[in-house]
Each structure stands twice: as C-alpha cells, then as structure tokens.
Amino acid sequence: NNNWLNAYYDPVAGIYTFPSCIALADLNSDGDNKLVIADLGSGLYKMTLKVFQGTSVVQENALLDLPTGIVSVYMDNMEPRTPGIVVASGSCLFVYKNMRPYYKYPLPLLPVNEAEKSLWNAVRNGDVVADALTAALSSLKDEIYASALTSQTLRFLQLESRDEAEAFIESHKNVGLKRETVVTCLATMKKSVAEEDAISCLVAGTEHKEIQIIDSEAFTQLKSYNLPSIPVFINVSGLYDVDFRLFVACRDGKIYALKKDSTEYRVCIELGSQVVGMERIHKHMVVATMDKAVSCYTTKGKKLWSLELPANIVCTGIMDQKAKGFKALMVGLDNNEIRIYKDKNLVDTLTLNDRPQAICYGRYGREDSTLVSVTSSGALNVHILKRTAEYSEQSGNQGQLNPQKTKLNIPKKTQLFVDQTVREREHGTEMFQSFQHDLQLIRLQAAKTYIHGLNSSITPISDDPDIPLKLNATVQGIGPVFQMMVTVENTASSTASDPKLVSDLKMMFKFSDKVYTATPRIFSLPPLVPGIPYRFPIRIECIATDQPAQDTVTAVVFTRSKPKPIVTANISMPVSEGVVVV
Amino acid sequence: MGIMNKLFGWLKGKKKEANVLCVGLDNSGKTTIINYLKPNDAQQVDIVPTVGFNVEKVTMTNLSFTVFDMSGQGRYRVLWSHYYKETQGVIFVVDSADKLRMAVAKDELDQLLKHQTIMNKRIPILFFANMDVQNSLSAVKCSQLLGLENIKEKPWHICASNAKTGEGLSDGMHWLSDQLQTVK
Ligand SMILES: Nc1nc2c(ncn2[C@@H]2O[C@H](COP(=O)(O)OP(=O)(O)O)[C@@H](O)[C@H]2O)c(=O)[nH]1
Ligand SMILES: [Mg+2]
Numbered sequence: 001n002n003n004w005l006n007a008y009y010d011p012v013a014g015i016y017t018f019p020s021c022i023a024l025a026d027l028n029s030d031g032d033n034k035l036v037i038a039d040l041g042s043g044l045y046k047m048t049l050k051v052f053q054g055t056s057v058v059q060e061n062a063l064l065d066l067p068t069g070i071v072s073v074y075m076d077n078m079e080p081r082t083p084g085i086v087v088a089s090g091s092c093l094f095v096y097k098n099m100r101p102y103y104k105y106p107l108p109l110l111p112v113n114e115a116e117k118s119l120w121n122a123v124r125n126g127d128v129v130a131d132a133l134t135a136a137l138s139s140l141k142d143e144i145y146a147s148a149l150t151s152q153t154l155r156f157l158q159l160e161s162r163d164e165a166e167a168f169i170e171s172h173k174n175v176g177l178k179r180e181t182v183v184t185c186l187a188t189m190k191k192s193v194a195e196e197d198a199i200s201c202l203v204a205g206t207e208h209k210e211i212q213i214i215d216s217e218a219f220t221q222l223k224s225y226n227l228p229s230i231p232v233f234i235n236v237s238g239l240y241d242v243d244f245r246l247f248v249a250c251r252d253g254k255i256y257a258l259k260k261d262s263t264e265y266r267v268c269i270e271l272g273s274q275v276v277g278m279e280r281i282h283k284h285m286v287v288a289t290m291d292k293a294v295s296c297y298t299t300k301g302k303k304l305w306s307l308e309l310p311a312n313i314v315c316t317g318i319m320d321q322k323a324k325g326f327k328a329l330m331v332g333l334d335n336n337e338i339r340i341y342k343d344k345n346l347v348d349t350l351t352l353n354d355r356p357q358a359i360c361y362g363r364y365g366r367e368d369s370t371l372v373s374v375t376s377s378g379a380l381n382v383h384i385l386k387r388t389a390e391y392s393e394q395s396g397n398q399g400q401l402n403p404q405k406t407k408l409n410i411p412k413k414t415q416l417f418v419d420q421t422v423r424e425r426e427h428g429t430e431m432f433q434s435f436q437h438d439l440q441l442i443r444l445q446a447a448k449t450y451i452h453g454l455n456s457s458i459t460p461i462s463d464d465p466d467i468p469l470k471l472n473a474t475v476q477g478i479g480p481v482f483q484m485m486v487t488v489e490n491t492a493s494s495t496a497s498d499p500k501l502v503s504d505l506k507m508m509f510k511f512s513d514k515v516y517t518a519t520p521r522i523f524s525l526p527p528l529v530p531g532i533p534y535r536f537p538i539r540i541e542c543i544a545t546d547q548p549a550q551d552t553v554t555a556v557v558f559t560r561s562k563p564k565p566i567v568t569a570n571i572s573m574p575v576s577e578g579v580v581v582v
Numbered sequence: 583m584g585i586m587n588k589l590f591g592w593l594k595g596k597k598k599e600a601n602v603l604c605v606g607l608d609n610s611g612k613t614t615i616i617n618y619l620k621p622n623d624a625q626q627v628d629i630v631p632t633v634g635f636n637v638e639k640v641t642m643t644n645l646s647f648t649v650f651d652m653s654g655q656g657r658y659r660v661l662w663s664h665y666y667k668e669t670q671g672v673i674f675v676v677d678s679a680d681k682l683r684m685a686v687a688k689d690e691l692d693q694l695l696k697h698q699t700i701m702n703k704r705i706p707i708l709f710f711a712n713m714d715v716q717n718s719l720s721a722v723k724c725s726q727l728l729g730l731e732n733i734k735e736k737p738w739h740i741c742a743s744n745a746k747t748g749e750g751l752s753d754g755m756h757w758l759s760d761q762l763q764t765v766k
Contacts, residue, residue: 005685031609054682056717365682366609384686387653388693 205231277316332356479576
C-alpha cells in the first residue's frame with residue numbers, strides 16, 4: 001500500500017484488547033501524544049494499563065478487573081492542560097492522572113432483593129444450613145433474573161461441594177450484601193464548551209441497563225437513564241450544559257436515542273443483527289453489524305445506504321483529518337484488511353499480517369495521522385499516513401463500472417466443434433437421460449453415506465435442528481507433545497432477538513490410554529454464539545514407547561440431556577517423534 | 583564561534599555566496615542547530631518550534647541558511663521547490679530519538695531526492711542524527727533506516743549531534759564546507 005508508512009511493527013507485543021480499550025492522548029501535555037492500552041492480559045489475570053511512547057512501553061499499571069473501556073478526559077481547568085485517563089473496570093471507574101492512580105469511583109450500589117437479604121440474614125443467625133440455602137437461592141434465581149442477585153449469591157451457587165459451601169458461608173456470613181453493577185461501555189461528553197481540551201463528563205453504560213452521566217470534577221452522578229437492554233456502544237453529540245443527544249447500541253440489536261430533557265428513550269434504529277461498531281460521521285450514524293454490513297442512518301433512524309463487506313467485521317474506527325475536513329470510517333475485517341470508506345466509497349485498503357482486533361486513528365507522538373492497530377495474535381502495528389497521500393471520492397474502486405467495450409476473442413469454428421454440435425443435437429435426449437441417471441446415483445450414494453454418518457453420529461456436523469454444530473480439528477507439532485486445535489462452530493442462523501445460543505455442552509476425547517494423554521480430557525464448552533468459530537487448544541502427549549506410535553483420537557461433543565453424542569470427529573494423529581534426549 | 587570563523591575564512595577568499603537548506607521533520611532540532619552555528623552576538627536563546635509553514639533565514643557574511651519544517655500534508659509543499667532551486671547544499675536533520683517517525687523522515691528524504699531540481703544537482707547532503715540522548719539511535723542505525731547507502735550520485739555524510747551542547751556540529755560543518763568548496 002502506498003498511502004501508509006509502516007512505522008512500527010511488534011509481532012510479539014502480546015496485547016489482548018478491544019477498540020474501546022485504546023486511547024491516544026497528550027498525557028504529559030508536551031505535544032508528544034502517548035498511546036494508552038488497557039490490556040486484558042490472558043482474559044483472567046495480568047490485566048494491565050500500558051502507556052506507550054514511540055516504540056516502547058513507558059509505564060504499566062496493574063488492573064484489578066477486566067477493563068471494558070478507557071477514555072482520556074480533561075477534568076479540571078489547570079494549566080498546563082493535562083488529561084486524565086479513566087478506565088472502566090468491574091463496578092468502578094479508575095482515574096489516572098500523570099499516569100498515577102488518582103481516584104476510584106465506584107458506581108452507586110443497587111438495591112438488594114429482599115428475599116435474598118432475608119435468606120442471608122437467616123444464615124447469619126444460624127437458622128438455615130448450606131443445603132437449604134443453595135436450594136432457596138437457586139429457586140430465587142430461577143424466579144427472578146440472575147442479574148438481580150448479588151455477586152455473593154451467584155458465586156455461592158457456583159460452588160460444587162457442600163464443604164466449599166459451608167466454608168463460603170463461614171467466611172461471608174458477616175459481610176454485608178452488596179449488589180454492584182458492571183460498567184459495559186464508557187464515553188465522554190463535553191460539559192459546557194466544545195473546545196478540544198474542555199472539561200468533559202463521563203457517560204457509562206452498565207450491565208443493569210442503565211446509562212449514567214458522571215461529573216468528572218466532583219465525581220457525582222448528574223443524570224441517569226434506564227433502557228430496555230444492556231448498552232454496548234455509546235455515541236455522544238452535543239454539550240451537557242447546552243443540549244445533547246446520546247445514541248446507545250444495546251445487546252438486543254437496537255439503537256436507542258436519549259435526550260437531555262427527558263429520561264425516556266426512543267427506539268431509533270432496529271437492526272437485523274448485532275452491532276460490532278457504531279460511529280458518527282458528520283450528521284449520520286454509521287453502524288457495522290455482524291452480518292458483514294455497514295449501514296448509514298440519519299439520527300431519525302432512516303436508512304440512507306448499506307454496504308455488504310466481503311468478510312466479517314471485527315472492529316471499527318474513525319479517521320478524522322480535521323485539517324482537511326476529511327472524515328471516514330475504518331473497518332477491520334476478518335480477512336486481515338483495514339478498509340477505509342468515505343461515505344459508501346472504498347478509498348483505501350491496508351492489509352495486515354493478521355486479523356485486526358482493535359484499531360485507533362489519531363495523533364501519536366508528533367504525527368497527526370497515525371493508525372494504531374492490535375491484531376488477534378497480539379501484534380502491535382503503527383502506520384503513518386504519508387504526507388502526500390490524497391483521498392478523493394474518486395480514488396476508490398467502487399461506484400459504476402464502465403461498460404465493457406473490448407471485444408471478446410471468440411475462436412473460429414473447427415470441424416470438431418461442428419461434429420460435437422451435430423451429435424448433441426441428434427442425441428440430446430439420451431445424453432441428458434444418461435447424465436441424469438448417473439447424477440441420481442451419485443446423490444443416492446452421498447445421501448446413504450450421510451445418513452449412515454448421522455445415524456451413528458460419527459460426522460463432525462450435527463443435524464439436530466436445536467444443536468447445529470460443526471467440529472473440526474488440526475494437529476500441530478511433531479510429537480511426542482502435540483497441540484490440537486479444536487474448532488467448534490454453532491451453525492444456526494441467528495437473529496438479533498433470538499441469538500440461538502447453544503449452551504451446556506461438554507467436549508471429551510477418546511483414545512487409547514496406552515498411547516496418548518490429553519489435557520484437558522474433558523471440559524465444558526462456553527455458550528456458543530452462532531457464526532463464530534470457537535477454538536480450544538488441547539495438549540496431546542504420546543506416551544507410547546514402542547516406535548512408531550500413531551493412533552486415532554476421537555473428539556466427542558455431548559450434552560447431559562442426550563445419551564447420544566451430538567458430533568464426533570476422528571482425528572488421525574501424525575506419527576510421533578521420539579523424545580529427544582540431550 | 584570557532585567553527586563558523588573557519589568556514590567563513592574559506593568562503594571569504596572565494597567571494598561567493600552559498601545557500602544551504604536546512605530541512606527535517608518538525609521538532610528535529612533544526613532551529614537549535616542553526617542558532618548554535620550563528621555568531622555569538624546573534625544567537626537566539628529561546629527557540630519556538632516551527633509549526634505550519636514557517637521559514638527561518640539566517641544570513642552570515644557569505645553563507646545563508648534557509649530552514650523549514652517538512653511537515654504538514656501537501657498544503658505548502660509547492661513552495662519548497664522554490665528553495666530547492668537556489669540551494670548549494672542540504673542539511674537534513676533527523677531526530678534520532680524519534681524511532682516512530684524514522685519512516686516518515688525516510689519518506690520525506692526520498693521525496694526530496696526524487697524532486698527534479700534536486701535530482702539533477704550534485705549537491706552535498708549533510709545528515710545530523712540529532713538528539714544524542716539516552717536511548718536514541720546511533721548514526722549508523724539512522725543511516726540504515728534512512729537507506730543512505732542508496733544515495734549514489736551525491737556526496738553525503740552523517741554525524742551524530744547534540745544541538746544543545748554543540749557536539750558533532752563542527753565535524754559535520756567542516757565536511758560541508760569542504761564539499762561546498764570542491765563543488766564550486
Ligand atoms: N536533548 C536534546 N534536545 C534537543 C536537541 N536539539 C534540539 N532539542 C530540543 O528539541 C526541541 C525542538 O527543537 P527545534 O530546534 O525547535 O526543532 P525544529 O522544529 O526542527 O526547528 C527544542 O525543545 C530543543 O531544545 C538535542 O540535540 N538534544
Ligand atoms: Mg524550528
């Protein structure tokens with residue numbers, strides 16, 4: 001690509017993050033913008049807030065809980081103008097100034113369910129034992145939503161043995177019940193002036209279907225809204241003190257509009273699929289969805305245009321060249337591309353080595369037109385737009401194609417061709433019949449094999465309409481230790497309102513105990529969202545000592561409620577090398 | 583100052599005037615370098631970073647420096663060729679601590695060398711790998727990243743410098759004045 005300079009590429013940066021967790025900000029107010037990334041670590045531990053200057057990490061702060069969003073925000077009027085970084089993590093907003101922890105704002109607690117409260121009270125008084133508590137709480141959970149219970153109750157219900165439950169009760173019975181929420185998304189809104197470095201307030205969406213506007217100077221809640229679903233993306237326009245409009249994309253596949261002087265919401269856009277990214281370009285909303293579509297809507301919810309992209313959309317971003325008045329949509333695709341769309345015209349494509357997981361465009365260091373991207377393998381890329389690059393509406397390859405004027409090069413008629421034509425004309429019926437006969441036989445054979453496979457569940461594809469699954473596996477390594485990547489995909493076609501999750505599945509491996517060991521040998525699958533391949537790495541070790549060892553490993557997916565496996569895959573393992581003795 | 587006296591001495595005899603262009607990305611230290619080279623009494627103390635298109639001209643007895651930033655996207659680029667025409671030498675300053683923008687500096691250099699008025703002139707190019715600070719790149723590394731080995735038809739020289747202390751500047755300026763004499 002000749003519009004972008006490859007300024008930096010670190011294939012082993014090992015970053016795991018999302019577009020909402022990347023920000024570019026002038027943290028030291030020296031004109032040298034830093035890159036801030038909330039790294040999710042392994043997804044369970046080692047979550048850190050990293051600050052990059054140029055090509056190196058200059059600061060790291062550990063995070064206690066998974067980050068869901070970061071924003072840079074000016075919180076005071078002090079000179080020099082230094083923005084703070086706010087990290088949404090768990091039920092709190094963590095504020096960093098000059099990259100030092102500065103303030104922690106816990107979101108207001110939610111009321112605890114009365115029945116739940118009295119149950120725990122009874123436990124404290126010794127009136128209820130562990131088993132009874134488990135029973136009572138789980139029936140309560142079935143009655144009301146799980147999210148209406150406290151995390152203490154939910155954790156308690158996950159305990160498997162009675163000893164654990166008793167120990168849990170012992171250690172928790174004197175702790176007050178707290179019902180906390182979780183921040184799902186975070187945005188900022190300028191308070192009273194629109195200047196670049198003006199004070200902003202924070203807009204947070206929560207797991208309890210709420211939008212809260214929080215003052216960043218005093219850390220008090222200014223306003224809150226209730227929505228019918230859980231917010232995932234927030235788009236803000238306007239000023240808090242003057243007038244503003246919020247567009248909130250929720251997990252029900254709808255975008256709601258909120259206004260300053262009303263606490264009511266309005267359904268603005270109903271999408272046929274889940275939102276992957278939502279950006280505002282000038283007066284319009286541009287929404288990327290899971291069905292590979294990018295659509296543009298007016299703020300009234302009227303659809304202006306829609307584009308179908310060649311691959312799944314992973315993330316979106318905005319390319320805003322203020323000096324040129326150029327604003328375009330960037331989309332990161334599953335096929336490793338980052339595409340730039342000006343309105344509905346494709347103006348540029350940048351191909352990475354891997355799938356872009358998060359992208360962010362803005363000023364980094366001293367360069368205004370920098371594109372930072374993190375790929376799914378954890379690589380960090382920095383591209384800088386060439387100073388001579390020009391994007392015009394015409395530079396794209398979209399739009400009307402010119403009518404073809406070139407003449408086709410048709411070969412001359414040969415004798416052979418004429419003979420064939422005559423033969424086909426005379427014996428057309430017989431030729432067609434014999435072809436159809438053979439075709440039917442092939443189909444029959446295929447159907448028989450398929451039926452046999454389905455009947456014995458030995459296929460890697462399931463026919464069960466409730467649990468349509470696809471399973472495949474690849475084996476890496478030369479042995480004796482192999483890595484097997486098992487991919488499971490839910491092939492149901494979903495709609496936004498009915499996501500058709502498949503849950504409660506387990507996977508197990510069958511093989512000769514004399515030849516292999518596998519870790520894990522059996523494990524539970526997470527709920528499977530349709531259309532997304534889930535990959536699980538399995539460690540297989542060949543323990544047979546007599547060479548050469550080679551056997552088949554069978555992967556089985558099953559559910560507790562059915563006696564028959566849902567899908568089965570036979571994986572023939574490669575010949576294992578012997579242990580290298582050094 | 584010592585360096586400049588020597589340079590003036592050589593050029594004085596020749597009674598010729600030399601125009602030298604001092605370019606590089608913004609914030610690379612051009613203004614600081616030129617200020618250091620100025621005679622003592624004229625030296626400026628505060629240096630304001632050059633933003634947008636802002637030309638600095640420093641004229642000494644028979645040597646004049648034209649300094650501008652190679653920043654911005656397109657808008658003022660057309661003006662540059664005007665300065666390219668009347669130059670007898672180029673000082674290209676790179677911030678050796680800004681690893682991220684090395685690719686940008688290289689891109690600007692390539693475009694300068696490709697520019698038709700520069701391409702056909704056999705003028706000397708002096709590179710300053712400026713900002714000799716803790717983790718800055720060495721002059722050798724800079725010349726690698728800038729692809730200097732590909733410059734075949736022009737004399738060039740690179741030296742590490744620190745414009746704040748003046749380190750490395752006289753080395754480079756000696757080379758440049760030698761070149762200016764032989765070219766003429
Ligand atoms: N540490 C260090 N700082 C320098 C050096 N050269 C320039 N600077 C500083 O870098 C900043 C930009 O320099 P300036 O001459 O304005 O860059 P210009 O935009 O290329 O004219 C100023 O704050 C200088 O003081 C150097 O060699 N070392
Ligand atoms: Mg300057």
